[in-house]
Amino acid sequence: MSFTKLSVSVLALAAVSATAAAARDQISIVGSSTVFPYTQAVSEQFANNTGSPSPIVESTGTGGGMRIFCNGIGEGFPDITGASRAMKASEWAVCEENGVTDVTEALIGFDGLSLAVSRANDFDWDLSLSEIYLALAAQVPVEGEWVDNPYSKWSEIDSRLPDTDIVVLGPPPTSGTRDAFVELAMHVGCEELEYVQEGGFDGDWVEENCSRMRTDGPFVEAGENDNLIVQRLDSDPNALGIFGYSFLYENLDNLKGVNINGTEPTIDTIADKSYPVSRPLYFYVKNAHRGVIAGLNEFVEEYMSEDALAPGGYLSERGLVPLNNERRAELQERVMNGVAMEAKTE
Template sequence: MLTRTLSMAATGLLLASPALARDEIRIVGSSTVFPYTQAVAENFANLTGAPSPIVESTGTGGGMKVFCGGIGAAFPDLTGASRAMKPSEYALCEENGVTEVSEALIGYDGLSIAISRDSDTEWDLSLEEIYLALAAQVPVDGEWADNPHQTWADVNPDLPAIDILAYGPPPTSGTRDAFVELVMHEGCKRLDFVKTSGFDSDWVGENCSRMRQDGPFVEAGENDNLIVQRLNADENAMGIFGFSFLYENLDVLKGVQIEGVSPSTETIADKSYPISRPLFVYFKNAHRGVIPNLDAFIEEYMSDDALEADGYLAERGLVALSDEARGALQDRVLAAVPMTLN
């Protein structure tokens, strides 16, 4: 159980301090979750006439840091995350008195690699090929060495002799964490060099997590719209982001197939697309009943209108939970049941 708690009375006094008082809900976190939370914020304001919540795209790691910074109107009420809260972040929350947090797995997303629709190349990449293109170190003549590959044909002669250039998220991003775990680690494990050497998961985690820094992989910050602009300017460049950004830009972008499967709501839902992940929102329960309109906003976020398979978040690209899972989620979050780490 969480060990440090604030009474609701003490919390109310803290939040009600004139120096800290605010009328609007404040939300931070993942750039992938951002469009979903923004959609809820807009719908909530239109339905209620309440001030529209302020939603900032800070990245998952940055959002967790400020969310767990403390209780009070100076700190956010919610944070979005494209991965689950880490034990170190949970500990930071506890250390700063943020001891009652509800975790909401709101749906699923596919990690998408996209390219401009102006490209004539029909891409289909394996996890091994992606790893060999973008990793800092790869097998070279029987040794583990710095990545020498400059074109996709260097990775696999059957691929086009096009310069490798991929724009992706920075280390503070949950999308980066998920990409490393689901793509880089899995691709590395499949390499003959790794399999025949008998390296275990600890070795993979230590040696296969770094993205290359010599040009073919470019950290593009937390603004996924910037990646979209860069892809439109270079038909051979690739971008790495959540499915929602591909979904919202299908007029100018197309998804790269991964092992024969294109990213779509159907392939993410049926798990045939190889790189999908859960998306989360974390609610600070000590702020409920204190920050104006927060309870009503949480109810809107957890509503069937938002979360059902034909809800307005699905229209933005979120892959919905099953009816059973959604019902359990709604019951837990609306009852302010706090999360625990196993």
């Protein structure tokens, strides 16, 4: 693959050239903690192949990464941000305000939002989405009333579950993993409740009333570093954790996945969509920085390589579920040619 000449505004290129070429010789990357291990793997391969300095990769969370990425162009701003959801219209508006308008979006593959527990926990975990909602939501139905969540033990939700305290470690509100978990697990789990179905509540009601995680103790915000959740699960066999599948995949010696609706999180179940909580992963690159920031073109080329993205590639070995051949080829052509994304309107 080769890069075609990118159409970059003269002012944008001048702004970058005046600062970045002289002041920064390392690629700067921010964003999702879920995408972080994949980008880190590409960074290591890029450095090994080229002898260039390894890019600086910071795990800031998807929302935090978007804010930093969209603040402007030039050496003081990152070249790429990773995301565990698509860019929002509100984030694109900030990009536009700051002149960050020539951006390429890359959907690199898929990931499962895994619940996991220590292998020292001998319970055969299998939760429904409605049980997950009842354990973690700020408000739930009790005896026909919508009230603050009273449940402190799993057995209070269903007698087949352990008589242990509910302790679930998960991401903060700035995380794309949190956004995806709320949308794919909490909203769907809420919709499955008899109270919601019999009440005839629509999606707007669910979004307004079922999006808040509880703040009274059972749900613990563990920051943007998913490795800290892994460490906590090692030390507390009764705690559950929420993170991207790659972190479960890399720690299967110590952790086991929690089945959801009878389905175990695996590469195969995420790929065939039988695992109910899966989402796409992205990165975004500033085309104004290509050809100006040293090594950025080559780094993007490595990220788009078959060695990285194809089935059996080094990213799938770390838990990424690859795109099919047709979608992957379209992605590679579009990203390598620097095709700008369309404005986000919703």
